[in-house]
Amino acid sequence: MSAPIEQSPGEIAAHVEEPMRATLAAPRRGRGAAALLGWTRRNLFSSVPNTILTLVALALLVWFLPPLINWALVKATWTGGDPKLCREAGGACWALIETKHRFILFGLYPHDQHWRPLVAMAIFLSAIAASCDPRFWNWRLAGIWAVVLAVGGWLMWGGFLGLAYVENARWGGLPLTLILATLGIVLAFPLSILLALGRRSDLPAIRAVCVGYIEIVRGVPLVSVLFMASIMFPLFLPEGLTIDKLLRAQVGIILFTAAYLAEAVRGGLAAIPKGQYEAADAMGLGYWQKMGLVILPQALRLVIPPIVNQFISCFKDTSLVIIIGLYDLLTTAKTALTDPPWRPFYVESYVFAGLVYFGFCFFMSRYSQYLERRLNAGTRR
Amino acid sequence: MVTKGAWWNDAGVRAVLYQIVVLGAILLLGWYLVSNTLANLAARNIATGFGFLGREAGFAIGESPLAYAPTDSYARAILVGLANTVIVALVGIAFATLIGLVIGIARLSSNWLVARLATVYVESARNVPVLLHLLFWYALITEALPGPRQALNPIANVFISNRGIKFPLPVWEAAHGWMAAALVVAVAATLVLARWARTRQAETGQPFPIIRVGLALILGLPLLAWLAGGAPTALDRPELKGFNFTGGHTVSPEFVALLLGLTLYTAAFIAEIVRSGILAVSRGQTEAALALGLSRGQVLRLVILPQALRVIIPPLTSQYLNLTKNSSLAVAIGYPDLVSVANTTINQTGQAIEGVALVMAVYLAVSLGIAAFMNWYDKKTALVSR
Numbered sequence: 001m002s003a004p005i006e007q008s009p010g011e012i013a014a015h016v017e018e019p020m021r022a023t024l025a026a027p028r029r030g031r032g033a034a035a036l037l038g039w040t041r042r043n044l045f046s047s048v049p050n051t052i053l054t055l056v057a058l059a060l061l062v063w064f065l066p067p068l069i070n071w072a073l074v075k076a077t078w079t080g081g082d083p084k085l086c087r088e089a090g091g092a093c094w095a096l097i098e099t100k101h102r103f104i105l106f107g108l109y110p111h112d113q114h115w116r117p118l119v120a121m122a123i124f125l126s127a128i129a130a131s132c133d134p135r136f137w138n139w140r141l142a143g144i145w146a147v148v149l150a151v152g153g154w155l156m157w158g159g160f161l162g163l164a165y166v167e168n169a170r171w172g173g174l175p176l177t178l179i180l181a182t183l184g185i186v187l188a189f190p191l192s193i194l195l196a197l198g199r200r201s202d203l204p205a206i207r208a209v210c211v212g213y214i215e216i217v218r219g220v221p222l223v224s225v226l227f228m229a230s231i232m233f234p235l236f237l238p239e240g241l242t243i244d245k246l247l248r249a250q251v252g253i254i255l256f257t258a259a260y261l262a263e264a265v266r267g268g269l270a271a272i273p274k275g276q277y278e279a280a281d282a283m284g285l286g287y288w289q290k291m292g293l294v295i296l297p298q299a300l301r302l303v304i305p306p307i308v309n310q311f312i313s314c315f316k317d318t319s320l321v322i323i324i325g326l327y328d329l330l331t332t333a334k335t336a337l338t339d340p341p342w343r344p345f346y347v348e349s350y351v352f353a354g355l356v357y358f359g360f361c362f363f364m365s366r367y368s369q370y371l372e373r374r375l376n377a378g379t380r381r
Numbered sequence: 382m383v384t385k386g387a388w389w390n391d392a393g394v395r396a397v398l399y400q401i402v403v404l405g406a407i408l409l410l411g412w413y414l415v416s417n418t419l420a421n422l423a424a425r426n427i428a429t430g431f432g433f434l435g436r437e438a439g440f441a442i443g444e445s446p447l448a449y450a451p452t453d454s455y456a457r458a459i460l461v462g463l464a465n466t467v468i469v470a471l472v473g474i475a476f477a478t479l480i481g482l483v484i485g486i487a488r489l490s491s492n493w494l495v496a497r498l499a500t501v502y503v504e505s506a507r508n509v510p511v512l513l514h515l516l517f518w519y520a521l522i523t524e525a526l527p528g529p530r531q532a533l534n535p536i537a538n539v540f541i542s543n544r545g546i547k548f549p550l551p552v553w554e555a556a557h558g559w560m561a562a563a564l565v566v567a568v569a570a571t572l573v574l575a576r577w578a579r580t581r582q583a584e585t586g587q588p589f590p591i592i593r594v595g596l597a598l599i600l601g602l603p604l605l606a607w608l609a610g611g612a613p614t615a616l617d618r619p620e621l622k623g624f625n626f627t628g629g630h631t632v633s634p635e636f637v638a639l640l641l642g643l644t645l646y647t648a649a650f651i652a653e654i655v656r657s658g659i660l661a662v663s664r665g666q667t668e669a670a671l672a673l674g675l676s677r678g679q680v681l682r683l684v685i686l687p688q689a690l691r692v693i694i695p696p697l698t699s700q701y702l703n704l705t706k707n708s709s710l711a712v713a714i715g716y717p718d719l720v721s722v723a724n725t726t727i728n729q730t731g732q733a734i735e736g737v738a739l740v741m742a743v744y745l746a747v748s749l750g751i752a753a754f755m756n757w758y759d760k761k762t763a764l765v766s767r
Contacts, residue, residue, distance in 0.1 A: 043493035205400035219748030221706035319510040346520040361508035
């Protein structure tokens with residue numbers, strides 16, 4: 001089977017679910033109950049060990065699901081904004097989310113200005129969605145991102161054209177997570193290409209520098225890089241010059257991500273047949289022409305799925321900025337619980353943050369699977 | 382002959398020039414940063430160097446596998462942190478591998494329900510930040526579990542409360558030392574025996590039941606040593622005295638939360654690696670091996686596993702490395718690992734550069750060591766293509 005070449009996002013989901021739906025739909029094509037029985041016997045009770053497995057799994061579900069549904073839906077308190085009501089109901093306290101969602105989503109951003117990060121986020125997400133569409137994979141994308149970053153920066157900071165200035169120490173929640181992750185990938189990308197090219201360079205000194213950088217950064221935990229950005233970096237700067245914490249963390253994340261991305265790009269470079277390099281040389285192209293016009297356009301296409309995977313881990317890793325005291329989505333979810341009456345409802349807060357992370361990461365991993373299938377379409381069979 | 386162009390068009394000269402420019406720029410940047418740092422340190426009256434390691438640490442560490450008191454040196458405290466990191470990483474790797482193996486096989490199960498459940502687990506565990514796992518489990522343990530007086534008691538002498546898990550340990554006696562010695566002897570004997578069995582099979586074709594004999598040795602010898610030592614059964618049991626337990630061994634809530642979070646997160650990734658490894662071995666291999674007359678066990682051991690492992694091992698080691706590096710998140714929930722202790726040290730002494738450099742050097746040494754092992758393994762198992 002080979003994937004169709006052009007698909008809309010809606011068809012992606014349909015495509016991903018196809019095998020599962022086929023198995024589910026099979027019985028209905030037969031004769032109702034008998035066919036369903038046949039399906040059940042084939043997939044759940046084909047042998048004695050299989051039957052035992054099914055029963056164990058069912059027992060697990062019966063033991064686990066009803067209390068969970070009871071807690072999360074039946075006994076849950078959805079509104080009211082009063083922790084006492086929650087305690088009386090005894091179920092999940094989604095009222096916590098109702099009361100605190102502004103804080104969890106936007107952190108310390110001035111309350112009456114929340115529309116600004118909201119609009120900025122919408123623009124950001126549209127740009128990300130546009131980047132997902134292969135039709136935009138060319139130089140136009142760089143232009144789109146330049147505009148998006150400029151408008152996003154204006155919305156978040158303000159200070160001119162009628163918007164009040166908001167210092168970035170007050171940024172927080174989901175916009176901060178999105179900014180850290182997206183800028184982390186977007187700005188690490190050019191750096192990673194240079195590092196990957198350097199690692200495959202014929203010049204020994206440049207190769208040594210790039211190998212050293214990549215291996216050192218990949219060998220240490222992100223926490224130590226963030227510590228470095230937060231406590232060591234101020235020492236590196238000349239007297240009187242200070243850079244704020246957010247920027248330092250962002251630089252740390254960019255430098256960290258670049259090393260991992262460089263390895264992904266290197267994989268793509270290695271996958272290009274030698275003939276392509278030789279043909280480019282034979283055409284009389286210089287190094288940068290050869291790379292820019294012949295090798296990279298092919299290599300980068302190959303490594304888009306690993307780049308998306310790297311984006312997923314970068315998105316999750318931004319949560320570590322909690323350690324240096326930035327108010328990202330996870331930190332706000334944790335901080336919302338410091339309000340004493342709401343303290344017992346930590347599960348609700350973490351589940352809410354977890355669902356947001358899950359939504360983004362799950363979508364991206366599905367997207368990466370779709371890309372892999374699409375990119376393989378030409379080479380398979 | 383072609384006339385020689387100007388020297389600046391010569392590729393070799395250009396190559397040297399480029400490298401000199403890049404190296405020069407890096408050295409200049411480095412010099413700039415170092416001179417700034419030295420000026421800043423001088424302005425803040427911070428002495429550079431690792432001399433602070435010998436000074437008295439003065440802070441307590443919650444749990445320590447080594448003897449440690451606040452009067453010990455910073456070096457000792459950091460060593461304790463390192464030991465804690467190693468412990469949580471090793472235990473985490475063992476559990477994550479086990480769970481990942483089971484889930485990975487379950488995802489390929491022909492049983493629809495089991496495969497779906499495994500998929501739900503993998504997707505929900507790996508699409509959430511590992512730090513969220515840690516915070517969630519830590520909150521659950523410290524808030525939802527009862528206090529020591531109402532501790533859960535699932536098995537006799539095992540108590541689970543918000544102060545951690547308490548369980549009994551055998552009281553140390555000489556027999557236990559003999560058991561350890563017997564175990565070492567048994568493992569060594571099994572290795573020698575396996576070597577001999579392999580050579581004999583290669584020469585004469587006679588197989589030897591090395592797995593059964595090896596297992597018997599490894600289990601039997603320590604048991605014999607235990608019996609010979611008088612079969613001591615005394616246990617150091619945890620008992621409730623006042624508001625807390627005395628005796629027995631304690632696993633702290635921080636350790637449990639860290640272990641749960643790291644294990645459940647990493648297991649989801651390992652499950653995917655195991656799945657892809659098994660899928661990478663084509664069905665024809667199994668059928669061919671069965672047609673050759675090998676038993677099911679032999680097919681798995683001699684044909685499937687060696688091929689699947691070649692696909693599994695490289696990403697698996699990188700997951701092990703990830704787990705080890707992620708254990709540094711312990712600092713967020715207060716488990717005294719290397720990063721956490723180093724952080725306290727930095728806060729107390731102001732030796733930020735030395736502290737961070739120490740942490741980075743340790744993780745780097747582990748990573749480079751494992752990378753060297755991986756290169757060796759890759760070379761050893763590379764397919765020889767002719």
